[in-house]
Amino acid sequence: MASTPKTVPDIVIGRLPLYLRALTYLAAEGREITSSQELGDRLGISSAQIRKDLSHFGEFGKQGTGYEIQFLRQQLRRILHLDREWEVALVGAGDLGLALVHYGGFADKGFQIVVVFDRATQKIGKRLGELEIFDAEAMPTIIKDKRIEMAIIAVPAAEAQAVADVLVESGVRAILNYAPITLSVPPNVQVQYIDPIVYLQHMTYYLA
Amino acid sequence: MASTPKTVPDIVIGRLPLYLRALTYLAAEGREITSSQELGDRLGISSAQIRKDLSHFGEFGKQGTGYEIQFLRQQLRRILHLDREWEVALVGAGDLGLALVHYGGFADKGFQIVVVFDRATQKIGKRLGELEIFDAEAMPTIIKDKRIEMAIIAVPAAEAQAVADVLVESGVRAILNYAPITLSVPPNVQVQYIDPIVYLQHMTYYLA
């Protein structure tokens, strides 16, 4: 009777990038060693939770000492599959799209936006930052050709599901969706959502 | 012995804006009645969870029928304190800031960006969309004067904590932070985070 490989809870996976981010800042400060306590203080997370989370993947620390920052960084990068570069397609060449291609934070974190699509005729062929804007009609061809697996949706809500359908059909398996709508995708496709309204409305609950 | 007023779990509060968003789409489609089942299907949430979440606040449906969409919308807006308009300060007049002020989604959802700050001398006095860019030095004066309680941080990570400190000192009680860093704020101040890198890295875990 084969034992089911116990999967790591998704909520744990979601915290790993935060640990990685904190470790990167510590490294930039010239630090070499840290502790679950210090990481927790920086992130507002208990030290016990950090140790528990890491224990799903192995033993990365040393009793009495803590964690070697560069080593733990490398381990987290490996676990998250960041020991390679991921090419990302951007759909939507509006203001948000421009902010994303101008954002310097992607490159050194393992991601590169390599192609931009829009369906507006007057934008096609123009540039968004350094990148040429391609016709959305060309999405299947270009994405399949470049074997792109990740995409960012930055189009109006009304178009987002149709875009997602094409992306999935073209082989994309992970979508970061800025459109304020829940997408319907196959179970093997990852989706994460960013909707500032949802976050603002969450906070107003607590405002008198 | 006074009973402690049982607070509603924060994770429940976080879902209410999603319910509200889905109801708004249904209303736009001309629908008048919906069910926990239908809402759940649209959101990828179980119907039981939706009913349980709503039960924290009262009884909003009718057995055998479901929920009257406009009524439930109004109730959620009231619960989330969206039956008023919230003025929001934006700090950071870069590409992201521009995308935010151009974004049409805020106004009809209860939020209005009313002032923009930046510390770059060459930007001060210029416009970001319709709004004049003010000197970051003027934040305390203007925010206190306008009694602004919500702010969006769209500055580089290295400046975000200092900005947050000034915002809190000026009376802001809810911050939407786009800078990739965990902020340290008093417990009575709400913070929500948007960092696309964190979401992308979360998804790469699941990519082979």
Added chain:
DNA sequence: TAGATTGTTAATCGATTAACAATC
């Protein structure tokens, strides 16, 4: 050695789900 911190266990805490009586 003394002090510190990990990795892990067990207990606690909290959230989700299943199920169904109530009732429209």
Added chain:
DNA sequence: TAGATTGTTAATCGATTAACAATC
């Protein structure tokens, strides 16, 4: 009435925390 769906309870499931032996 028959069918449908809520609101709620109890059970299940899962996540967090506390505590400490191990050990650097």
